[in-house]
Amino acid sequence: MQLTDDSGRCLPKELESAPRRKGRAEFIKFLRGEYSTQRELIIAKCFDCTGFYEDGAVDCGIVTCPLYKFMPYRKTPRNQEDGEKA
Numbered sequence: 001m002q003l004t005d006d007s008g009r010c011l012p013k014e015l016e017s018a019p020r021r022k023g024r025a026e027f028i029k030f031l032r033g034e035y036s037t038q039r040e041l042i043i044a045k046c047f048d049c050t051g052f053y054e055d056g057a058v059d060c061g062i063v064t065c066p067l068y069k070f071m072p073y074r075k076t077p078r079n080q081e082d083g084e085k086a
Contacts, residue, residue, distance in 0.1 A: 014052060021057050022072040023047025042070045 012031075018024055026044035030036055036044070045067060047053065050060050059074045068074065 018052035019054070019057075021047065021053040024052070027052075039070070042067050043072055046071050 015024070015028060015031075023043040023046055026036060026040040027047045030041060030044045046060070049062075049065075053073075057073045060068070060071060062068055065071075
């Protein structure tokens with residue numbers, strides 16, 4: 001199946017074989033120009049930045065990234081950051 005956007009342009013071939021991980025559908029939605037929420041866009045960016053999770057669904061470990069707090073596969077729960085209590 002060839003993925004296309006609204007104008008019929010083909011989306012990157014890498015997406016066809018990309019694992020079905022958090023962010024894949026959101027990234028395709030973004031590329032098609034469809035409406036996305038802020039959360040969907042963050043998840044899509046993590047999917048893009050990690051190379052479509054080709055190495056598996058793991059924590060990227062880039063704690064200096066402003067979006068790391070929202071990374072879908074990060075090891076540290078959000079409520080344990082910055083000394084916050086659970």
